[in-house]
Amino acid sequence: MTHDHDLVLRPSAAQTEAALNPPPGRNGGDLVVETLSGLGATTVFGLPGQHALGMFDALRRSSLRYIGLRVENNAGFAADAYGRITGEAAPLLLSTGPGALTSLAALQEARAASAPVLAISSQVPTAGLGGGRHGYLHELPDQQASFRGVVKSVHTVRTQSQIPSAVAAAWESALTAPHGPVWVEIPQDVLLAETSLPQVTAMDATPEDLVPRPELTALAAHLLSSAARPAIIAGGGVVRSDASGKLKSLAEKLNAPVVTTFGGKGAFPWTHPLSLQSWLEDRHTTDFLEDADVLLVVGSGLGELSSNYHTFKPRGRVIQIEADLGKLESNHPALGIHADARLALSALLETVGERPDPSAAGRVSTVLARVAERIAAQELTLEQDVLASVRRALPAGAPSFWDMTILAYWAWSAFDPRGKNTMHSAQGAGGLGYGFPAALGAAAADPTHPVLAVSGDGGALYSIAELATARQYGLDVTWLIVDDGGYGILREYMTDAFGQATATELSRPDYVALAESFGVPGVLTTPGTLEEDLAKALATPGPSVVVLPALLRMFAPTHLD
Helix, strand or coil, X not given: CCCHHHCCCCCCHHHHHHHHCCCCCCEHHHHHHHHHHHHCCCEEEECCCHHHHHHHHHHCCCCCEEEECCCHXXXXXXXHHHHHHHCCCEEEEECCCHHHHCCHHHHHHHHHHCCCEEEEEEECCHHHCCXXXXXXXXXXXXXXXXXXXXXCCEEECCCHHHHHHHHHHHHHHHHCCCCCEEEEEEEXXXXXXXXXXXXXXXXXXXXXXXXXXXXXXXXXHHHHHCCCCEEEEECHHHHHCCCHHHHHHHHHHHCCCEEECCCCCCCCCCCCCCECCCCCCCHHHHHHHHCCCEEEEECCCCCCHHHCCCCCCCCCEEEEEECCHHHCCCCCCCEEEECCHHHHHHHHHHHCCCXXXXXXXXXXXXXXXXXXXXXXXXXXXXXXXXXXXXXXXXXXXXXXXXXXXXXXXXXXXXXXXXXXXXXXXXXXXXXXXXXXXXXXXXXXXXXXXXEEEEEEHHHHCCCCCHHHHHXXXXXXXXXXXXXXCECHHHHHHHHHXXXXXXXXXXXXXXXXXHHHHCCCCEEECCCXXXXXXXXXXXXXXXXXXXXXXXCCCCCCCCCCC
């Protein structure tokens, strides 16, 4: 009898010859890029540094495409977006110490949003590992300790023979549900030393499926089938696992209304009769969800933003499907199903019964009408008109990336993404500077659509240097900068809380002139001409900047009532 573990892949004659006679002039960095190519990577992001030069030298001997950004954190945001768009692990090449640490905020966002990023950093020479103070440039007592609480897994390499296995293990970790960023560090001397090891081929790092337990999905199917008022909250896990089609089929079978979280935008069709859209920061939606006798939560931990700032108190039975074990039942007691969203929804579809409910669509319409009435009473015409202009100007299917700015906060609740996996923001970790560099990563991932980035003037200054990147690589990104002269949302928060704002006002450049100094076309627009100017910029290949001077306001919150 032959067992699977007895099977050995025998090398071909060509493979044997290649192993015996590897090309000359290779170093440890070649083992890194050969492993990445063998795993299926095609594009890498990063920024070179002294200790990492072995990796960057090896790039010229590989077929990998390199997109170099001007700040490591922005390179991390670009890799994050590439991972979100493609579903592949996006390699991020960094140097030691300051270069590595500058990427931390981007890796935190990738972790919060479950974006697969494979960060590979150099380290001080091997002799400096172990916590001794040798005085190497960029030296940290324990570099990986700075990342351990941010990424999914850390992997330290000490010899060249460890490189392929460490990179493959990290790749597998990044793509195992829930997706996320991982960290590999390789000493400078290991990267630089000439290698006689054979070229890396036929790498296999297939992540294991996170399968739901059948007794739990059977119980969940029974509860949903027999519910009087079921409802569904769909989070980012539905988008990351490409489960939007499964969700739609399940919702229609159950006649269950669906609301998407801000990270789950596009998980359910916006105009579907069962769509509550994503008005989570509204008491009418919160009341509706609290009234559900069975609430299915898929791919969400029901955190602060997804629970109307923790004012949501479900009264019915909660079923939670979540790949991140730490989020399972972390905020509400539930029938917790630890599984990938796509596999769990597939299991439910096989078991759940048809549930007729002719009133479901009407109840959804009533909630949306009440939300619209509440917003209309606040005289926020400018904000709604600006968002509507953006939606009309952006072609269906074109992705958009939103920084932490007032217009983005409106978009979380009120923007129709018109497609799955098309709207992304930094709401996972909430840091500034995400929109534009992330959009560059998306443009590198898929050049068939123009990409929109939206920032405030405060967030724009975090990533203004990447106009040089956009120009250098000809990336098709239109950057809408809403200029209100400061940190607009913080201005509102402080004024509401203290009666006046402090440290929120900014001196800023002429963004149109600044863009043009980078060789990027810029235009100054108005609310009345925004749609035309934005549509023209999006239709013109290559990078562009559209600047809208406007003082936007947020709609009134309901969680403080």
